[in-house]
Amino acid sequence: MPMRNVDIERVRALPLFSTAASRTFDALMTGxxxxxxxxxxxxxxxxxxxxxxxxLIEGLAELQGTWNDKETTLAxxxxxxxFILAAVVLDAEALMTARTIDRSxxxxxxxxxxxxxxxxxxxxxxxxxxxxxxxxxxxVRTVKNQKLRGASxxxxxxxxxxxxxxxxxxxxxxxxxxxxxxSLLGMTPENLSRAFANLADYGVLVNGxxxxxxxxxxxxxxxxxxxxxxxxxxxxSARIGMAARECHASAAGKAAAYN
Amino acid sequence: MPMRNVDIERVRALPLFSTAASRTFDALMTGxxxxxxxxxxxxxxxxxxxxxxxxLIEGLAELQGTWNDKETTLAxxxxxxxFILAAVVLDAEALMTARTIDRSxxxxxxxxxxxxxxxxxxxxxxxxxxxxxxxxxxxVRTVKNQKLRGASxxxxxxxxxxxxxxxxxxxxxxxxxxxxxxSLLGMTPENLSRAFANLADYGVLVNGxxxxxxxxxxxxxxxxxxxxxxxxxxxxSARIGMAARECHASAAGKAAAYN
DNA sequence: CGGCGAATTGACGGACGTCAACTGCTGTGG
DNA sequence: CCACAGCAGTTGACGTCCGTCAATTCGCCG
Numbered sequence: 001m002p003m004r005n006v007d008i009e010r011v012r013a014l015p016l017f018s019t020a021a022s023r024t025f026d027a028l029m030t031g032x033x034x035x036x037x038x039x040x041x042x043x044x045x046x047x048x049x050x051x052x053x054x055x056l057i058e059g060l061a062e063l064q065g066t067w068n069d070k071e072t073t074l075a076x077x078x079x080x081x082x083f084i085l086a087a088v089v090l091d092a093e094a095l096m097t098a099r100t101i102d103r104s105x106x107x108x109x110x111x112x113x114x115x116x117x118x119x120x121x122x123x124x125x126x127x128x129x130x131x132x133x134x135x136x137x138x139x140v141r142t143v144k145n146q147k148l149r150g151a152s153x154x155x156x157x158x159x160x161x162x163x164x165x166x167x168x169x170x171x172x173x174x175x176x177x178x179x180x181x182x183s184l185l186g187m188t189p190e191n192l193s194r195a196f197a198n199l200a201d202y203g204v205l206v207n208g209x210x211x212x213x214x215x216x217x218x219x220x221x222x223x224x225x226x227x228x229x230x231x232x233x234x235x236x237s238a239r240i241g242m243a244a245r246e247c248h249a250s251a252a253g254k255a256a257a258y259n
Numbered sequence: 260m261p262m263r264n265v266d267i268e269r270v271r272a273l274p275l276f277s278t279a280a281s282r283t284f285d286a287l288m289t290g291x292x293x294x295x296x297x298x299x300x301x302x303x304x305x306x307x308x309x310x311x312x313x314x315l316i317e318g319l320a321e322l323q324g325t326w327n328d329k330e331t332t333l334a335x336x337x338x339x340x341x342f343i344l345a346a347v348v349l350d351a352e353a354l355m356t357a358r359t360i361d362r363s364x365x366x367x368x369x370x371x372x373x374x375x376x377x378x379x380x381x382x383x384x385x386x387x388x389x390x391x392x393x394x395x396x397x398x399v400r401t402v403k404n405q406k407l408r409g410a411s412x413x414x415x416x417x418x419x420x421x422x423x424x425x426x427x428x429x430x431x432x433x434x435x436x437x438x439x440x441x442s443l444l445g446m447t448p449e450n451l452s453r454a455f456a457n458l459a460d461y462g463v464l465v466n467g468x469x470x471x472x473x474x475x476x477x478x479x480x481x482x483x484x485x486x487x488x489x490x491x492x493x494x495x496s497a498r499i500g501m502a503a504r505e506c507h508a509s510a511a512g513k514a515a516a517y518n
Numbered sequence: 519c520g521g522c523g524a525a526t527t528g529a530c531g532g533a534c535g536t537c538a539a540c541t542g543c544t545g546t547g548g
Numbered sequence: 549c550c551a552c553a554g555c556a557g558t559t560g561a562c563g564t565c566c567g568t569c570a571a572t573t574c575g576c577c578g
Contacts, residue, residue: 047486047487065402065403065406065488066407067408067485068407070407072406085392086393089389089392090392090393095396095399095400095403095487096399119382122377122379122384125377125381125387125388128384129348133348136345136394139402140324140333140354140355140398141354142402143324143401143405144331144333144354146402146406147331147405148325150534151533151534177557178557187534187535188536189556189557190535190536190557191533191535193557193558208557224326226326227306228305410565437525438524438525446566447568448524449525449526449527449566449567449568449569450566451525452526452527453526453527456526456527467525
């Protein structure tokens with residue numbers, strides 16, 4: 001519950017908070033508290049009123065949507081990311097349920113405090129708008145990814161994105177169960193298996209959670225990654241000085257900030 | 260080019276602008292200009308830098324995304340709506356191309372001016388954040404709609420939403436070509452025809468652009484509309500006093516404000 | 519009147535979901 | 549320490565949904 005200074009600094013360094021005035025930031029943090037959750041905990045249910053802005057400090061979490069007894073994963077969150085911002089800003093009910101995937105440390109900030117801070121600190125309000133813009137654009141990418149690409153293409157692009165986010169080495173490890181990945185990519189687990197099997201022809205070797213990309217050029221020719229869908233490849237001109245936060249939201253829905 | 264007072268007032272009445280200070284609003288409008296475009300005009304291409312915030316005053320417009328020679332419609336816009344806000348806030352390249360569907364009157368406001376106004380007027384910055392939140396939530400609904408529902412279910416829900424937006428009468432008229440609707444709903448024109456044919460069993464009668472819903476209860480049982488996907492059915496408690504702007508963005512992607 | 523494009527219909531094939539069986543791992547309890 | 553239950557993952561068979569291609573009709577505009 002008592003928050004370590006290291007964590008406070010990590011939060012303060014987030015684009016969302018870094019431009020806020022000190023008193024704004026303090027006001028937000030005094031109403032906030034840090035909490036540890038075990039894996040598989042539901043933090044917030046679809047349809048619930050939203051009282052807090054969440055910040056994932058450590059661990060892994062998931063946002064999912066439901067309809068007619070079907071369920072789909074809309075995003076997998078990594079530290080450090082905020083989520084449920086949009087609902088907080090509008091003081092509206094949640095459209096997605098939030099669940100921890102791994103044991104997680106999560107900072108909860110009063111939604112009321114966030115709305116008050118926006119009205120009093122224009123710099124913070126601008127930061128919120130920028131954060132939301134990045135989230136919005138992340139979702140636009142997600143929709144394009146879903147509607148324009150086939151299942152194996154989505155998987156191929158996910159793997160290429162994950163590869164660069166894990167340092168660019170030839171082998172990467174899936175950060176969570178394949179069933180979650182399947183749901184994130186919009187297919188069934190069975191179909192994900194088959195999609196992996198398809199990619200064997202393109203030099204993708206799977207061993208449990210370890211995936212090796214043996215012939216990147218070949219896989220790339222299949223995946224056809226695009227900077228207007230896959231946020232991990234921004235033109236270098238845009239990286240410099242441009243809002244870094246936008247790079248957080250990837251095409252596959254894995255985002256550093258998803259609301 | 261000279262903007263009528265009627266139009267200025269319509270813009271000022273938008274949630275995005277209604278809370279802004281007078282000088283903020285004036286500053287935004289002096290840099291802006293109104294322009295008429297014929298049907299089928301491309302206003303902005305995917306990948307282009309975005310210099311203006313657009314406001315559709317009259318007519319009909321479309322946002323679309325492309326990849327690998329495939330194209331999909333992400334939203335169909337009606338007056339009065341703003342679009343491309345997120346790209347303006349981040350001063351980023353457009354992720355979608357914007358096209359007029361019908362002859363349209365469009366107000367263009369300097370993006371630079373918008374960003375300046377946000378920094379100087381906290382109330383305006385808050386309004387931008389609220390607008391973006393509504394847009395974000397509209398897209399979340401779109402993704403859930405896409406990933407969780409089948410083609411005929413999407414069509415059924417679109418028809419029910421369109422019905423209420425056209426006054427609730429038993430017959431409605433499609434606002435644009437069926438090929439656009441097909442693309443919006445994530446299917447081919449051929450498949451849309453078949454989906455309409457399926458719905459005949461549920462009391463849907465099609466006659467060119469005129470669609471009649473003869474047995475709403477039956478269609479509703481198929482569509483299973485949900486307030487967490489279909490924005491047109493908000494609980495009455497949420498309608499009162501809550502951000503009206505969120506109601507602009509419908510599940511099908513038809514939005515009054517899409518950025 | 520002729521031509522173009524939108525819409526519909528049919529036939530076909532491929533992609534994806536569903537169901538079921540089987541494997542392998544893990545954690546639990548006897 | 550082992551037996552077993554439970555779950556993730558894989559594989560196969562099958563059916564359905566949906567995209568593709570082609571032909572036809574219709575309405576609109578030149």
